[in-house]
Amino acid sequence: MxxxxxxxxxxxxxxxxxxxxxxxxxxxxxxxxxxxxxxxxxxxxxxxxxxxxxxxxxxxxxxxxxxxxxxxxxxxxxxxxxxxxxxxxxxxxxxxxxTYGWVLAFPVFRKKMQDKVSDLLNDNNYKLFTKLLGVSNDGTVKASTVVVVIETAYDNASKELFDKVASRLSNEEGVYKILMYCVAPGTTESMAQHNYEQIMNSDNTLGRYSALASASK
Incomplete structure (x- = not known):
């Protein structure tokens, strides 16, 4: 046979x-x-x-x-x-x-971003997420969007906070865009990397700030 x-x-x-x-x-x-x-x-x-x-x-x-x-x-x-x-x-x-290099790069990059801004955000309930847009063959993140979802009012105080966050991340290698969403209390509790976009909606999202990193301008 x-x-x-x-x-x-x-x-x-x-x-x-x-x-x-x-x-x-x-x-x-x-x-x-x-x-x-x-x-x-x-x-x-x-x-x-x-x-x-x-x-x-x-x-x-x-x-x-x-x-x-x-x-x-x-x-x-x-x-x-x-x-x-x-x-x-x-x-x-x-x-x-x-694309497993992207998987390996993700937690390292996310922790790096978290460490950069945690002292600015720790007085609030928040979650930080990252979207990788480009990773080189050696595992270096070349482009990404950093997303901060924070339980706070959409007002002048949150705008000042966002400006500080954006300034802190703007010159970091691999950061292309920074976003911050202001959401209602309790919104971030069940959020995770895979579902945060589905959880945010018109009822719990109060406003959004956006900025391009310095290298992207």
Missing amino acids: SELLTKELTVRQKDILKSKDLPQQWDQLDMSIQESIESIEEMLQFLEQKYGKTFVYAGYKKANRTYHDEESLLAYAVGDDPETQKCLVNRTKDGLED
């Missing part, structure tokens, strides 16, 4: 197929699914060899030449938050590329 008909799937491949209600025997899969499950394993192994961690499948998309979509895998490392720390592996003409 040919190798094509007798190939043994890994436990991980079988688990992925089972989650999609697909057969877990190679010879029971059509060729398209065989190609996909092989690519998924290849991409997961690429991440694991590169970063020395075990990665978990979270989604897959086949290449679509009509729409110029690249083949891609969505995954996260064991121990990372599957909600906020997923990464992509894309198959390009030059081989496999991934």
Whole structure:
């Protein structure tokens, strides 16, 4: 019997197929699914060899030449938050590329921003979030938006506070834009990086300030 008909799937491949209600025997899969499950394993192994961690499948998309979509895998490392720390592996003409460097850079950069302004904000209930817009191959954040959500009135005092925050962050490497939202009491309690934009609405958001970092002007 040919190798094509007798190939043994890994436990991980079988688990992925089972989650999609697909057969877990190679010879029971059509060729398209065989190609996909092989690519998924290849991409997961690429991440694991590169970063020395075990990665978990979270989604897959086949290449679509009509729409110029690249083949891609969505995954996260064991121990990372599957909600906020997923990464992509894309198959390009030059081989496999991934975005896990963004995941690694995120907590370091966020803590750095938090440390820069915590003394200005600690008298208020607030949360600080970051959106990474660009990360270099060596993990350096090249562009980002820093978002402060603070429980305070939208008035002259909050404008003065924002000016201090913006001034403190404006010259930091990797900061492109600074935003501060003034929200009603109790709004920040359930906020996290993955849901803060959904929680803010017209009823609890009182106003917003915005500034570009010095390097962006």
